[in-house]
Amino acid sequence: MMEPIRIALFASGQGSNFMAIHGRLSSMDDPPARIVLCVSNNPAPGAFEYARDHGIETLRLSPKMFETEEEYGRAGLAMLATRGIDMIVLAGFMRKLPEAVVDACTGRILNIHPALLPKFGGRGMYGHHVHEAVLAAGEGESGVTVHLVDREYDTGPTIAQARVPVLPDDTPETLAARVLALEHRLYPDVVIEQARKLLAERMLPPGGAICQ
Numbered sequence: 146m147m148e149p150i151r152i153a154l155f156a157s158g159q160g161s162n163f164m165a166i167h168g169r170l171s172s173m174d175d176p177p178a179r180i181v182l183c184v185s186n187n188p189a190p191g192a193f194e195y196a197r198d199h200g201i202e203t204l205r206l207s208p209k210m211f212e213t214e215e216e217y218g219r220a221g222l223a224m225l226a227t228r229g230i231d232m233i234v235l236a237g238f239m240r241k242l243p244e245a246v247v248d249a250c251t252g253r254i255l256n257i258h259p260a261l262l263p264k265f266g267g268r269g270m271y272g273h274h275v276h277e278a279v280l281a282a283g284e285g286e287s288g289v290t291v292h293l294v295d296r297e298y299d300t301g302p303t304i305a306q307a308r309v310p311v312l313p314d315d316t317p318e319t320l321a322a323r324v325l326a327l328e329h330r331l332y333p334d335v336v337i338e339q340a341r342k343l344l345a346e347r348m349l350p351p352g353g354a355i356c357q
Contacts, residue, residue, distance in 0.1 A: 147344050149176055149177055149178050149179045149340070149344075150177060150178035150179075150231045150232050150340040150343050150344065151178070151179065151181045151228070151229050151230050151231045151232070152178050152179065152180045152181065152182075152230070152231070152232050152233070152234055152336070152340075153180075153181070153182040153183075153184055153224075153225060153228070153230045153232075153233050153234070154166070154167075154180050154182070154183050154184070154192075154233075154234045154235075154236055155183075155184045155185070155233065155234070155235045155236065155238035155242075156183065156184075156185055156190060156192035156235075156236045156237050156238055157185055157186055157187055157190060157192075157237055157238050157239040157240070158187075158190055158191060158192065158237050158239075159190070159191035159192060159237075160183070160190065160191055160192025160195055160196075160236060160237065161237075161325065161328075161329065162236035162237060162257060162328055162329065162332050163180070163183065163192050163195060163196075163236045164195055165328075165329040165330075165332060165333050166180065166234065166236070166332060166333045166336050167180050167195075167199065167201075168333075169333035169337065170333070170336075170337070171199075173337075176337075177337060177340040177341045177343075177344055178231075178232065178336065178337070178340035180196075180201055180234075181201065181202065181228060181229075181230070182201065182202050182203075182204060182224075182228055182230065183195075183196035183201050183202070183203045183204070184203075184204050184205070184206050184224070184238075185203070185204075185205055185206075185238075186205070186206065186207035186208075186209075186238070186239065186240045187205070187207070188205055192236075202228075204224060206220065206221060206224060207240065208240060208241075208243075214243060214244065215245075217243045218243035218244060218245030218246060219245065220243075221242065221243045221245065221246040222243075222245055222246060222249060225246070225249075225250070231253065231343065232250075232253045232254075232255070232339065232340065232343065233246075233250055233253060233254040233255070233294075234254075234255050234336055235254065235255065235256040235257070235294065236257065236332070238256075239271065241298070242254070242294065244296055247294060247295060247296055248296075251293075251295075252293060253343075254293060254294035254301075255291060255292070255293065255294070255304070255335065255336065255339060256291070256292055256293075256294050256299075256301070257289055257290070257291050257328055257331075257332050258270075258275075258289065258290045258291075258292065258299050259271075259272075259275050259276070259287075259289055259321070259324045259325070259328065260275045260278075260279060260287055260288065260289070260290065260324075261286070261287060261288045261289075261290060261306055261308065262290040262292060262299055262303060262306075263299075263300075264284075265278050265279055265282075266290075266298065266299030266300070267298050267299055267300075268298050270298070270299065272321075273317050273318075273321060276317040276318075276320045276321045276324070277317045279311065279320065280311065280315060280316075280317060280320065284311050285310065285311055286308050286309065286310050286311055287308070287309055287311055287320060287324060288306055288307050288308035288309055288324065288327065289306065289307055289324060289327050289328050289331055289332075290303055290305075290306045291303070291304045291305045291306075291331060291332060291335045292304055304335055304339070305331060305334075305335050307327050307330070307331045309323050309324060309327055
């Protein structure tokens with residue numbers, strides 16, 4: 146039996162998707178992956194409290210901690226390599242990953258976006274801004290997109306999407322709540338599917354980690 150895929154989960158806030166993914170993996174008899182590290186750009190996000198309650202290591206990594214992008218990238222790569230990380234899952238992480246990390250981990254970084262990309266993506270399109278834009282555009286539906294991460298905002302290949310209707314009396318808050326509930330159902334499914342693919346295809350290089 147191969148060891149489960151080792152996930153580093155990145156979150157900036159409360160980490161509700163972190164909780165949904167961890168909860169699903171923890172409920173499985175033979176999970177294909179486990180979250181071994183929670184990373185945040187913030188010093189004390191709610192996600193850290195949840196991680197510590199469940200015995201998961203926490204670590205702060207923010208571009209504000211470094212003078213250059215190169216230093217930020219080296220720190221990110223070292224963090225992943227020393228912990229044998231196989232896959233990165235972004236769950237409400239509000240900073241761009243260092244380009245060095247993106248390049249080293251191509252095809253193994255997942256992100257979830259609260260809209261149907263390519264619509265309503267890109268710089269500044271996060272949280273309530275997305276739902277406000279969807280309503281302002283008069284869209285009849287919205288949803289979530291899980292995609293692979295590249296160097297730009299929200300432009301990586303789509304892996305999965307799910308949809309919800311936009312109701313006539315929706316506000317950004319009511320639409321956000323419906324979309325978030327959909328995220329909590331879809332994202333764990335995709336993480337598990339991608340982890341199983343890595344195991345089945347024996348894509349792990351010698352030594353186990355992607356960033357050595």
